[in-house]
Amino acid sequence: MTETFTRAELLRRAGAGGALLTVPGLLAACGGSSTKASTTSAGSTQALPKTITFSNWPLYIDVNQKTQSHPSLVAFEKHYGVHVKYLEDINDNDSFFGKIEGPLSQGQSIGRDLIVLTDSSGLPGRMIELGWLEKLDKSAIPNIKNLQPTLRHPGWDPNRDYSLPWQSGMTGIGYDPKLTGGPVTSLHQLLTDPKLKGKVTLLTEMGDSIGIAMLENGDDPAHVTDATFKKALDMLQKAVNSGQVRQFTGNDYAPLLAKGDIYACLAWSGDMVQLQADHPGLKWVLPDKGGMIWTDNMLIPKGGNAYAASVLMNWYYRPEIAAEVEDYVNYICPVVGADKVLEKSDPAVAKNPLIFPTKQMLANAHEFDVKAVNNPKYKKQFQALIGG
Amino acid sequence: MTAAVRAVRRHVLTGYAVLALAYLFLPIGVVVAFSFNNPKGRFNFTWQGFTFKNWTNPFGYPGVSSALKVSIEIALASSFFATVLGTLAALALVRYRFRGSGATNLLIFVPMTTPEVVMGASLLTLFVNWRVPQGFGTILIAHILFNISYVVVTVRARLVGFDRHLEEAAMDLGANEWVTFLKVTLPLIMPGILAAGLLAFALSIDDFVITYFNAGATITFPLFVWGAARVATPPQINVIGTAIFLVATAGMLANIVFQNVRARRAAAVGV
Amino acid sequence: MRPSNTFGGPAGEEVSDTAGVGHQERVRTLIHRRKGAIPYLLLTPGMAWLLVFFVVPMWYLAKMSLSQGLFPLFSFGWAWGNFRDAITAYQTQFIRSGEYAAVATAAALLVSYPLAYWIAFRGGRWKNLFLLLVIAPFFVTYLIRTLAWETILSDNGVVVHVLQHIGILGPNDRLLATSAAVIAGITYNFLPFMVLPLYVSLEQIDQRLIEAAEDLYASRAQAFARVTLPLSLPGVFAGVLLTFIPAAGDFINAQLLGTPRQYMIGNVIQSEFLSVRDYPTAAALSFVLMAAILVLVLVFARILGTERLTVAA
Numbered sequence: 003m004t005e006t007f008t009r010a011e012l013l014r015r016a017g018a019g020g021a022l023l024t025v026p027g028l029l030a031a032c033g034g035s036s037t038k039a040s041t042t043s044a045g046s047t048q049a050l051p052k053t054i055t056f057s058n059w060p061l062y063i064d065v066n067q068k069t070q071s072h073p074s075l076v077a078f079e080k081h082y083g084v085h086v087k088y089l090e091d092i093n094d095n096d097s098f099f100g101k102i103e104g105p106l107s108q109g110q111s112i113g114r115d116l117i118v119l120t121d122s123s124g125l126p127g128r129m130i131e132l133g134w135l136e137k138l139d140k141s142a143i144p145n146i147k148n149l150q151p152t153l154r155h156p157g158w159d160p161n162r163d164y165s166l167p168w169q170s171g172m173t174g175i176g177y178d179p180k181l182t183g184g185p186v187t188s189l190h191q192l193l194t195d196p197k198l199k200g201k202v203t204l205l206t207e208m209g210d211s212i213g214i215a216m217l218e219n220g221d222d223p224a225h226v227t228d229a230t231f232k233k234a235l236d237m238l239q240k241a242v243n244s245g246q247v248r249q250f251t252g253n254d255y256a257p258l259l260a261k262g263d264i265y266a267c268l269a270w271s272g273d274m275v276q277l278q279a280d281h282p283g284l285k286w287v288l289p290d291k292g293g294m295i296w297t298d299n300m301l302i303p304k305g306g307n308a309y310a311a312s313v314l315m316n317w318y319y320r321p322e323i324a325a326e327v328e329d330y331v332n333y334i335c336p337v338v339g340a341d342k343v344l345e346k347s348d349p350a351v352a353k354n355p356l357i358f359p360t361k362q363m364l365a366n367a368h369e370f371d372v373k374a375v376n377n378p379k380y381k382k383q384f385q386a387l388i389g390g
Numbered sequence: 391m392t393a394a395v396r397a398v399r400r401h402v403l404t405g406y407a408v409l410a411l412a413y414l415f416l417p418i419g420v421v422v423a424f425s426f427n428n429p430k431g432r433f434n435f436t437w438q439g440f441t442f443k444n445w446t447n448p449f450g451y452p453g454v455s456s457a458l459k460v461s462i463e464i465a466l467a468s469s470f471f472a473t474v475l476g477t478l479a480a481l482a483l484v485r486y487r488f489r490g491s492g493a494t495n496l497l498i499f500v501p502m503t504t505p506e507v508v509m510g511a512s513l514l515t516l517f518v519n520w521r522v523p524q525g526f527g528t529i530l531i532a533h534i535l536f537n538i539s540y541v542v543v544t545v546r547a548r549l550v551g552f553d554r555h556l557e558e559a560a561m562d563l564g565a566n567e568w569v570t571f572l573k574v575t576l577p578l579i580m581p582g583i584l585a586a587g588l589l590a591f592a593l594s595i596d597d598f599v600i601t602y603f604n605a606g607a608t609i610t611f612p613l614f615v616w617g618a619a620r621v622a623t624p625p626q627i628n629v630i631g632t633a634i635f636l637v638a639t640a641g642m643l644a645n646i647v648f649q650n651v652r653a654r655r656a657a658a659v660g661v
Numbered sequence: 662m663r664p665s666n667t668f669g670g671p672a673g674e675e676v677s678d679t680a681g682v683g684h685q686e687r688v689r690t691l692i693h694r695r696k697g698a699i700p701y702l703l704l705t706p707g708m709a710w711l712l713v714f715f716v717v718p719m720w721y722l723a724k725m726s727l728s729q730g731l732f733p734l735f736s737f738g739w740a741w742g743n744f745r746d747a748i749t750a751y752q753t754q755f756i757r758s759g760e761y762a763a764v765a766t767a768a769a770l771l772v773s774y775p776l777a778y779w780i781a782f783r784g785g786r787w788k789n790l791f792l793l794l795v796i797a798p799f800f801v802t803y804l805i806r807t808l809a810w811e812t813i814l815s816d817n818g819v820v821v822h823v824l825q826h827i828g829i830l831g832p833n834d835r836l837l838a839t840s841a842a843v844i845a846g847i848t849y850n851f852l853p854f855m856v857l858p859l860y861v862s863l864e865q866i867d868q869r870l871i872e873a874a875e876d877l878y879a880s881r882a883q884a885f886a887r888v889t890l891p892l893s894l895p896g897v898f899a900g901v902l903l904t905f906i907p908a909a910g911d912f913i914n915a916q917l918l919g920t921p922r923q924y925m926i927g928n929v930i931q932s933e934f935l936s937v938r939d940y941p942t943a944a945a946l947s948f949v950l951m952a953a954i955l956v957l958v959l960v961f962a963r964i965l966g967t968e969r970l971t972v973a974a
Contacts, residue, residue: 057607060453060617061432070452089607090453093617097602100935104518107733113523113607132733200833206921249838249920253620254811257435263816263837276622279431280438381937389921399881400783407779410772411794414852417809418798424812435812475707486700497708501715502903503954505910507930508947512718519721535714538707547861592796596803598913615804623808631805638800639793646789 048142048309053085055306056116056314057098059298060090062169064330074326078317086314089114095123102303106134111305116314118168122209122296124375126165127158129301135164136302142312145319148338152364153297157224158372166315167336169272170297172359172367173210174288176259176269176277186266188290189218193241201265203258204238206250208384209370210268210294211238217292217368226374231383239387250388259284271356272333286356288366295367297336332357418635425628432622444625448633451624457614458630460526461595464610468533469590475534476541476590477583483542484549501539509536510603517604524606532604533597537590544589548582581649588642595634726944735940743945751929751946755953758925761840761915762908765847769855769904770897772848777859777896778889781866788864795856807846807917814842814918843923846914851907855900862896863889902961906954926950 063072075086092098098119102112106129119125129135140146149166159165177186181201186192192202204211213223215234222230241247248264256273258264260281274286300318302311317323321339328335329348334357335341344352351357359367374380427434428441449455479498483491501509513532517524556578560570598612605613611634615627726743728735748755780791798806813820814836824830836842866889874884912927926946933943 055607059621060614061451061621065452067447067450070449070455072452089609090614090617091605091607091609093602093613093620094935096936100938101514101524101603101606103733103938104514105521108518108521110521249922251920254917256433257811257815258837260433260435261815261817263835276431276433280429280433280436378937385921389924396881403775403779404783406775407783410776411791413772413849414795414798416813417806417849418801420809420812421801421805424809475710478703479707482700482703486697486703488700494704494708497711497716499958500955501711503906503951503958504715505907505927505930505947505950507910507912507927507934508722508951509715509718511930511934511943511947512722513714515721515725516714516718531714535710538710542707592800596799598803612802612804615802619804619808627805631801634802635797635800639797642793642797643790646793649789650786 050082050084050310050313051307053087054116054310054314055087055089055114057089057091057114058118058168059092062090062118062298062331063088064327074318074323077323078314081317082313084310092118095120095125099123099125106132106304109304112303113305114303115306115311117301117303118298119301120296120298121156121158121165121372122207122294122370122375124372126299126301127372128376129303130159130164134304136304136306136308136311137163138166138302138315139309139312142309143316143319145316148319148321148324150336150338150364152295152367153336156297156369156372165299165301166319167297168300168318169331169333170295170336171333172271172288172356172363173205173207173214173268173294173296174271174286175266175293176255176274176284176286177266178259178262178281178284180283181262181265185285185287187287189214192266192268193237193246198265199244199246200248201263202241202247203249203251203255203264203267204247205255205268206252206388208380209296209375211250211388212374212380212384213294213368213370214268214289214292217289220291223294223368223370226371226377226380231374231380235383235387242387271359272331275332275354275356288363292366292368294370295334295364296369328357334359421628422632425625425632427625427628429625432624434623434625434628444629448626448629450626451618453609453614454611454626454630457609457611460608461611464526464529464533465591465595468530468537468594469587471530472534472537472541472590473583473587476538476586477545477579479538480542480545480549484546484552498539498542501536502543506536506597506599510600513600514603524604525608528604528606529601529608529610532600533594536597536600537593540589540593541586544586545579545582548579548585552578581645584645588638588645592638595638722944722947725940726948728941728944730941732938732940740941743941744949747942747945748949750942751926754924754926754929755949757923758909758927758950759953761844761847761923761925762905762911765844765851765908766855766901766905768844768848769852770901773852773855773859773900774897777856777863781860781863782868792857792860796853799850799853803850803913804917806850807913810842810846810849810918811837814845837918838920838923840919840923843915843919843925846918847908847911850911850914851904854903854907858899858903859893859896862893862899866892898961898964902958905957909954910950 064074065071066073072088075088078084079086098117102117105112119129121127126135143166146162146166149162153167153170154162156162156165175186175189175192179185183197186195186198192198209223212226212231212234215237216223216226216230219230219233219237221233238247251258251267253270253273255264255267255269256277259267259269260277269286271286274284277284278286300311300315302308318327319337321337322343324335324337324340325343325347328337328340329344329351332351332354341352341358344358355363424434424437425444426440426442427437428439428443429435430438444450479494482488483494510532513528513535514524516522517528522528552575557570557574560574561567565573596612597610598616601610601613602616609617611630618624618627724737725735727740728737729740729743730736776795780788780795784791812818815821816835816837821830821836824836825832825834830836836845870888870892871884874888875881879887909925910927912925912931915923915925915928930943930946930950933939933946937943
């Protein structure tokens with residue numbers, strides 16, 4: 003049936019190739035001045051626990067290869083005198099949810115204060131509905147003001163009461179101009195250009211493939227209706243039947259594109275940053291009529307220490323800390339001001355529109371309707387399309 | 391049939407066997423080659439140039455070394471316990487006739503016919519129902535579980551071909567049953583036990599599915615590779631994969647050499 | 662099954678010093694004893710483990726397969742309809758699993774028999790080394806191996822170009838993301854499960870029987886067909902079974918080398934457990950799969966006899 007276990011899920015995290023440029027001066031600088039500011043502005047007298055447990059995806063935070071440590075976390079521990087147990091144990095939204103739902107449904111703690119899940123999987127929204135998340139302690143997160151304006155009001159958590167983005171990414175079109183003989187700028191072209199026949203892949207994520215098809219049709223992917231869903235589905239079905247579409251993939255389009263097995267595909271921005279490091283000729287664009295944006299969200303599972311988790315969130319919403327993470331991860335930074343910090347230390351990253359998209363790009367990137375993702379009827383129809 | 395035809399036939403078969411072995415090693419060759427790749431990005435998909443740097447810094451990614459350590463610990467512990475439990479069971483099954491041996495055979499056989507997904511998911515159900523926190527312990531339990539059956543059948547195969555007269559001779563010469571077991575039986579079935587242990591080790595260190603369901607927050611090497619593959623396929627993963635392959639192969643090779651030496655010495659003594 | 666006596670040297674050639682001052686009283690009786698507590702004592706730890714961690718979870722799973730309701734609240738209720746629904750909804754994947762597993766098993770037999778034959782009869786003192794070579798590739802983590810296959814089978818790789826050149830593949834055909842790739846992956850990954858039992862049964866054949874046949878003027882082909890092949894059949898059966906069973910339940914090959922069009926029943930079970938979270942359906946599917954496999958095992962058991970089956974395995 004579905005994308006379950008593999009890369010098919012949300013495998014779109016990436017980062018810069020091993021080379022990691024920490025921001026040594028910055029840390030020292032911020033350690034001094036902003037310290038007091040944050041404690042006072044937090045305005046809370048609560049005590050932090052000895053240990054905060056934070057589950058994240060692998061290779062999704064800054065790394066110092068020499069010391070094999072995560073500098074931004076080390077700095078946090080030093081600053082607050084707490085230990086952060088950092089686990090890289092989330093491989094896949096669904097499987098991770100499968101692991102934690104047992105205890106959570108029985109009212110047991112899962113032993114974590116902070117976890118990171120993707121909005122387009124539908125799971126963060128579902129956890130809110132099930133009452134499995136703690137509210138953020140916003141009094142401890144003054145830096146929430148640095149959240150990208152476009153990410154402030156997602157449909158599934160309109161006031162960000164339960165979630166804060168860790169990273170985000172965009173879904174657009176990746177292609178190799180040497181093989182396509184020119185730019186590929188629309189889904190229409192992807193699905194009909196005879197030069198691309200059999201050399202095109204789409205994504206097994208419903209929100210990505212259906213979402214972009216809806217935009218192509220001029221429909222709103224944030225509010226899916228039976229009619230707009232069907233129209234998008236039919237358009238993709240036609241291209242599948244004609245043999246234009248080779249297959250639906252998770253991020254396994256990446257080796258295919260790198261090796262020239264496919265010419266163009268729906269692709270995630272973060273993967274492209276990595277691919278471009280070795281294949282500078284590859285291009286990535288948001289389709290003319292718009293692409294999709296998704297976020298990986300920090301969430302506090304029931305039983306976690308909401309205050310401590312919020313303090314940690316606040317730390318990562320400091321522009322200089324966010325910049326340090328971003329310099330390694332190379333996805334899209336949700337924290338305003340991080341690019342300013344990086345302009346001095348690593349201008350190449352700061353100027354990369356795949357990492358710090360322009361306002362125009364952000365305006366052209368849309369969220370997908372989370373309710374539609376959780377709708378079993380749509381799920382089934384989409385599965386029939388990709389597996390039929 | 392002429393000698394020429396025979397010779398050709400002989401070489402055809404040898405050629406076929408060589409091709410079959412080449413087929414087995416083809417992907418391993420690719421894995422080893424790409425451990426020397428030098429990609430600038432985090433994906434190790436296409437050849438970008440030769441380097442030794444992955445080999446000089448195999449643990450460049452934090453998490454790799456701890457994941458590997460967990461994998462090795464689990465593989466050692468689970469293969470040890472499974473080998474002990476399985477060997478005892480195999481002895482009982484081959485040496486004794488008793489009520490319930492049919493049911494016991496079935497109980498040993500069915501886990502081997504159970505798809506990994508099913509075994510993993512059903513164990514998860516158990517641990518959740520019993521409120522057992524998942525982690526190192528639950529992985530170990532699961533690995534011992536799926537290894538036991540393989541150990542039993544492997545050791546049993548060795549015991550079935552066992553010459554009982556040797557034990558009788560020992561007892562005739564005055565050894566008691568315990569001494570006979572330690573000095574005669576055990577050394578003779580040792581190759582089978584070692585083979586079972588190695589097999590259990592291999593199954594454990596490579597297991598992904600069952601581990602995934604029962605790992606909790608603990609990360610084994612295959613889990614790390616799986617998780618990282620969505621973000622990156624660092625060449626260091628190939629380095630460690632190659633290293634596990636080399637170490638395991640060396641271990642098995644040592645076992646073979648050891649057995650051969652013993653066999654030759656025994657032959658020299660004239661037994 | 663698996664490497665049964667593979668790594669070891671020839672059996673029973675050595676007796677260590679028969680020392681040990683014994684007390685004659687209890688000698689002898691023990692080994693041949695047919696009753697008593699000892700076999701149970703030996704079995705208890707291992708079987709207890711299997712009971713607690715295999716049978717009990719299966720019991721929970723059985724209850725779940727007859728439950729109904731929506732995630733996360735399921736309640737037990739003899740919902741036999743789960744089974745009917747599961748089979749009708751996923752017929753395609755069930756049939757596909759059977760087909761892929763059957764083709765892969767046949768291919769594995771074709772590759773393995775001559776190899777096992779060669780090792781058993783031509784391997785000489787290097788037998789164990791060659792067996793080691795058969796197993797060694799499987800110490801490289803499954804996922805890394807499969808990624809390597811992706812590289813080998815790439816559209817622009819040597820394999821595809823050669824196949825296109827000799828006309829097996831058309832100029833626009835490919836290997837990746839096809840049934841052929843999935844079957845090839847399964848064949849490769851379960852090959853030791855075929856080679857080892859074949860080797861064990863071939864190696865046990867008394868060479869003198871073959872020589873005798875030839876002395877009686879049988880041709881090599883006749884000697885093979887009348888002597889070697891029949892004697893190796895238990896190994897063939899065991900190998901077929903041990904390859905087919907995990908192959909039918911596999912999902913990783915279809916997921917990595919195929920597309921959703923190649924998904925097998927293992928992928929469905931996986932997805933129902935982890936993605937759709939329809940546990941009753943997932944549990945029902947699991948039991949249908951296990952039942953299908955057990956029927957197969959019983960058919961084999963009738964052919965071989967249970968004892969031989971489990972021993973060969």
